[in-house]
Amino acid sequence: MREDFERIISVVSDVNEITQRLLGRPAFDRVSVPLPDLGSQAVAELRFLRTVTYCYALLIEAGRTIPAYIADVAAGYGVPLKSQYQETKEVVTNLRTTQHHNLSESARSAQIQDFTDAWFQSTCGAAPPKSPDRWNDCTQALMKACRTVVEGLHAACIRIEQDPDGSIAISDIQSRLSRDVAPHEFDRAIEVACDRFGIGSLDVVAFRNKHFAKWRMSLGVKEHIADLQLELTRLVEASLLVEPVALPITGFDLEQLGVPRGPKMKKTLEAAKNIYLGDPCSKLVLLERISNWLRTESNER
Known part of the structure; x- marks a missing residue:
């Protein structure tokens, strides 16, 4: 277990060094959550929960964009990474949801719970685990899956860097990165547009969350964006023009x-x-x- 975790840390560092050379930025940002305690005194269930938190921070937050793009082109370099990458992210996301959040009575929550129960059952034979050994089995499985992903990313990065035609893949990734916008980056454009339109009562975060998927899709299909901020403004203003007005009174x-x-x-x-x-x-x-x-x-x- 400790070997897997140390390998993850080491490989992530190597991947970051390569992508820094290829793309001018690391694939993974710094992970601020505490490292899992793998010592003999750690409680097995707590160790698992800390591992879920770390893997989520690494794969879903710190590695939000570049690893996904590398996984997309990895098959062309003989690294069958994409399905493993997507499956591991799904496992980590659902484990984090069920272990750290209260689920509602919705159909979506039921699907997440069923997925998690099935993963526990297949991994340790119980859903949920009820003994230290079973919790440790789950921790081990999660670490191995995460290790497989980062090692696959590492292998793909090395082959891209060594490929005489690797500049094609690098240009493709850089082009996609230029169109990738984090949700919060729309907030300033929304605030400016609201001021321009004289809208003073809009919930910026709620408005952004409502339209973000559509905006991101629109950015993704454009071959070239000369001025990203101008494009964000266009998308926001177009949505504001059709947004129902919420009065400050009822x-x-x-x-x-x-x-x-x-x-x-x-x-x-x-x-x-x-x-x-x-x-x-x-x-x-x-x-x-x-x-x-x-x-x-x-x-x-």
Whole structure:
């Protein structure tokens, strides 16, 4: 077990040295989570949980982009890595979800739990493990899978670097990296666009999460992007133009102003929307404006 882990650390360092030479940046960022305690005094279940956390940080977070691109081209260099890489990421992601998060009653949560139970059953014969030996079997299996992935990445990196035509694969990876944008990188573009459009009540993170997959797909199909920030702005503004407007007030607020439920409530909310679209403002200002509108409506009768 210790040998596998030490090998993972060593190979990741070697992969980073090669990708630094080939791509100008390491394949894996620094992993900040504590290393698993593999000493004899470590509790078996805790050791497993710490290993899950580390593998998730390494493969899913620190190695978010470059390893995936290397895995895509590895087969062309005689390294059958892609399926093992994807399977290991799926195992690590689902283990992390079930071991560190509360699952809901949704169908998706049930699928994740079933996947994890099946992995435990096939790995140690019990789901969940209930003895130190079985927890250790699971830790060993997870480490071996992670080791296989990083060794495959290492082998692919060496062959790409030694290939006289390796510049083709390098250019392809660099092109994909130029279009890869982390979710948080859209946030500034959203804030600027909201300011430009006069939108003051948008939940930036929720809006980004809603549209991120579509934006990322759009970036991925473009052959060349001369100005990435300009492209982010285009994507964000296009989404804002079709986004339903969320008013800073609700029907409950209008009830406090004496607006009755029914057609009158609907009409007043529509008026509030038109007022807000014309000049976005705070909740208090909008309530004041809609109060003035209600008085005008009453006087016209």
